[in-house]
Amino acid sequence: MAFVFELPEVGEGVVEAEVVSWNVAVGDVVAVDQPLCEITTDKAQLEISSPKAGRVLKLHGEPGDIIGVHTPLVEIDTGAAGEASAAPEAAAPPASAPAAPVPAPAAAAPAPAAAAPPPAAPTSTTGPSLPGQRGQTKATPAVRRNAREQGIDIHQVPGTGRGGRVTHDDLASFRAPAADAPLPKVAPALPQVMPSGAEERVKILGIRRKIAEQMVKSKHTAPHFTYVEEVDCTELVALRKKMKPLAAERGIKLTYIPIIMKAASLVMRSFPNVNAVMDEEAFELVVKGDHNFGISCDTPNGLFVPVVKNVEQKSILHIAADMEDLVERTRAGKARLDELRGGTFTLTSVGSIGGVLATPILNVPEVAILGINAIRDQAVVRDGEVVVRKMMYLSPSFDHRIIDGAVGARFTAALKAVLENPERLLLELS
Numbered sequence: 077m078a079f080v081f082e083l084p085e086v087g088e089g090v091v092e093a094e095v096v097s098w099n100v101a102v103g104d105v106v107a108v109d110q111p112l113c114e115i116t117t118d119k120a121q122l123e124i125s126s127p128k129a130g131r132v133l134k135l136h137g138e139p140g141d142i143i144g145v146h147t148p149l150v151e152i153d154t155g156a157a158g159e160a161s162a163a164p165e166a167a168a169p170p171a172s173a174p175a176a177p178v179p180a181p182a183a184a185a186p187a188p189a190a191a192a193p194p195p196a197a198p199t200s201t202t203g204p205s206l207p208g209q210r211g212q213t214k215a216t217p218a219v220r221r222n223a224r225e226q227g228i229d230i231h232q233v234p235g236t237g238r239g240g241r242v243t244h245d246d247l248a249s250f251r252a253p254a255a256d257a258p259l260p261k262v263a264p265a266l267p268q269v270m271p272s273g274a275e276e277r278v279k280i281l282g283i284r285r286k287i288a289e290q291m292v293k294s295k296h297t298a299p300h301f302t303y304v305e306e307v308d309c310t311e312l313v314a315l316r317k318k319m320k321p322l323a324a325e326r327g328i329k330l331t332y333i334p335i336i337m338k339a340a341s342l343v344m345r346s347f348p349n350v351n352a353v354m355d356e357e358a359f360e361l362v363v364k365g366d367h368n369f370g371i372s373c374d375t376p377n378g379l380f381v382p383v384v385k386n387v388e389q390k391s392i393l394h395i396a397a398d399m400e401d402l403v404e405r406t407r408a409g410k411a412r413l414d415e416l417r418g419g420t421f422t423l424t425s426v427g428s429i430g431g432v433l434a435t436p437i438l439n440v441p442e443v444a445i446l447g448i449n450a451i452r453d454q455a456v457v458r459d460g461e462v463v464v465r466k467m468m469y470l471s472p473s474f475d476h477r478i479i480d481g482a483v484g485a486r487f488t489a490a491l492k493a494v495l496e497n498p499e500r501l502l503l504e505l506s
Contacts, residue, residue, distance in 0.1 A: 079128050083149045086115070086122055087413065092144045093117045095137045096282035099220070100150075104132045112150055114220070115143070116282040120413055121377060123216065130154040140281050215242040216409045222376055223247055244408060283378035294440045297356065298475040302435040302447075305488045308496050309451050310466045315498045323393055333371065333425060334396040336448060338501055339494040340421070341367045341387045347487045349478065351420050353441040361443070361478055370419035370439060371399060375407045381439060382406045383419045392501065423448060433469040443478045444487075447471035 083093060093115040100112055109125045113135075116122070134151040137143050213231045215223070219242055223230040226247065233250045235242040270276070280288060316332060323330035344351045344367060352363045367388040370381040382402045387395055405411045422439040425448035436447040447470065454467040470491065474484045494500060 077154050078133060079130065079152045079154045080148050081112075081127060081150045081152060082146050083115075083124070083143050085145055086124075087117055087120070090117045090145065092142050093122075094282065094285065095139050095141050095143060096121065097139055098135060100132050100135075102132050102135060106130065106132060106152065111215075111220075114282070116286060118286065120416065121283055121409075124149070126150070126152065128152055128154050140279050140285075213242060214240055219244055219247065219409070225376075226251065283380075287379050290440070291437055294438050297440055298354070298438050298443070299477060300435075300438060300473050301476050301481060301484065302471055302473045303481070303484045303488050304433055304469055304471045305485075305492050307468050307470055307492045308456070308465050309468045312495050312498045313451065313466045315501075319392075323396060326393065326397075328393055328397045329400055330393070330396050332427075332451070333423060333448070334392050334399055335498065335501065336446075336495065337369050337384070337387050337395055337399075337423060338390075338392050339491055339498070340369070340423070340446060342494060342501070343487060343490045344388075344421075346490060347483070349483070350444045350474075350487055352443050352478070353420060354443060354475065354478065356441065364420040366420065368418050368420045370422040370442075371403065372422060372424035373403055373406050375409075377409060380406050380411070380416060381419060381422060382411055382415055383417065385418070422446070425449070427451065427468070433471045435471060436473050438473055438475060440475075443475040444484075445473050446491075447473070 086093060094117075096114040096116050098113045100106055100110075106112070106126045107129050108127065111123050112126050113124050114121060115124055130152040132150060133153050136148045136150065143149060213233075214235060214237075215230055220230055222244060223233070223242075228247060228250060230242055230247075233242050233246050236246055237243040312332070312335065316330060316335065320330050348363050349361065351367055352361050354360075355362050366386055368383050368385045369387050370383045373380045373382055382405075384395060384398050384402060390398070402411065402415060406416070419439065419442060422436075422442055422445045424434070424436045424445060426434060427448055427450040430450055433449050434447045436445045438445050449469045449471060451466050451468045453464050455462050456465050456467065457463075458465070470488055472484065472488055479487075
């Protein structure tokens with residue numbers, strides 16, 4: 077009997093989704109809750125699991141295709157449900173096989189009934205999958221993608237996560253050689269050079285497509301301007317150096333970002349229109365009392381912006397703890413939808429990579445974004461003498477429909493003043 081599985085409702089207001097990749101093919105036997113495919117919406121990338129067991133008859137859509145909610149996604153022959161629980165994808169054991177489950181030998185055909193007891197299950201994690209293992213492997217889309225990129229068959233990896241899910245750590249352990257195993261000598265890999273005249277076409281899918289659409293929308297909607305200011309961070313560097321051990325005692329990793337977030341929140345008391353979003357339909361500026369700051373976060377699945385809520389009510393260490401937890405879970409694909417929404421202002425930093433400055437694109441409907449760049453030793457003139465100071469460029473971008481150049485310059489100057497005299501932040505306990 078053919079069961080037509082339609083794309084379910086995957087979020088409030090979501091009417092369609094893009095197919096990113098299929099985890100099954102026509103002819104595969106699937107079990108209940110087995111991942112069928114990965115999709116992406118305007119809000120998140122998700123994994124869709126099978127509601128029934130059976131054999132896949134038809135897949136609707138290729139990677140990159142848009143599928144509407146409540147339209148066919150997969151057709152499953154539920155009459156083959158028995159096969160799903162009795163056999164893996166390919167060859168099934170003969171009907172005369174013992175009813176009780178026994179570990180499979182590493183290779184070769186089943187032994188006759190009069191044979192000696194079967195050997196113990198192989199301990200090597202590189203051996204073949206046990207019957208039924210392939211169809212029951214649990215993992216998030218981010219972990220599956222990580223496995224594919226490393227050339228790992230995820231069905232061979234023992235899962236140690238909740239409910240037997242395979243985690244990023246499981247993949248790393250699977251790849252790592254035994255402590256006493258000799259490492260083979262491998263010639264250094266040479267960079268691959270495409271032949272002259274060759275070309276490669278890469279289809280833009282999933283989160284990367286959503287990022288592209290958001291960037292186009294931002295540039296078409298809001299006329300940007302970027303204002304660059306140089307900041308002497310010598311005192312800021314010294315303050316962080318003193319605070320790092322205190323934060324470490326509480327299990328918190330203190331970077332510059334939480335300090336800059338708190339400074340920006342403090343300055344916004346005098347510049348409330350910077351902490352705002354645009355209602356394009358009503359063409360109204362919505363000034364926000366809550367300082368919900370997004371942090372641009374590079375992940376294996378693309379660029380995400382997790383949001384630290386209510387920065388104005390938190391201490392620097394509280395912000396640092398929240399940010400560290402949120403960024404870690406975002407990179408692991410475990411952040412909730414509500415933790416990726418509701419931002420009023422965004423900070424983006426590539427200082428750890430390098431570069432002098434950047435001109436960031438607004439995260440619409442927000443009206444401002446702060447570019448944070450690398451702190452470097454530079455020779456500067458102080459009181460008529462050349463001295464070495466810790467210098468950094470701030471490069472905020474603003475929506476010129478709402479924020480005039482003079483306002484953007486004053487906001488940046490006020491932020492510069494706080495960062496150059498960071499002791500003031502120590503008075504902000506919340």
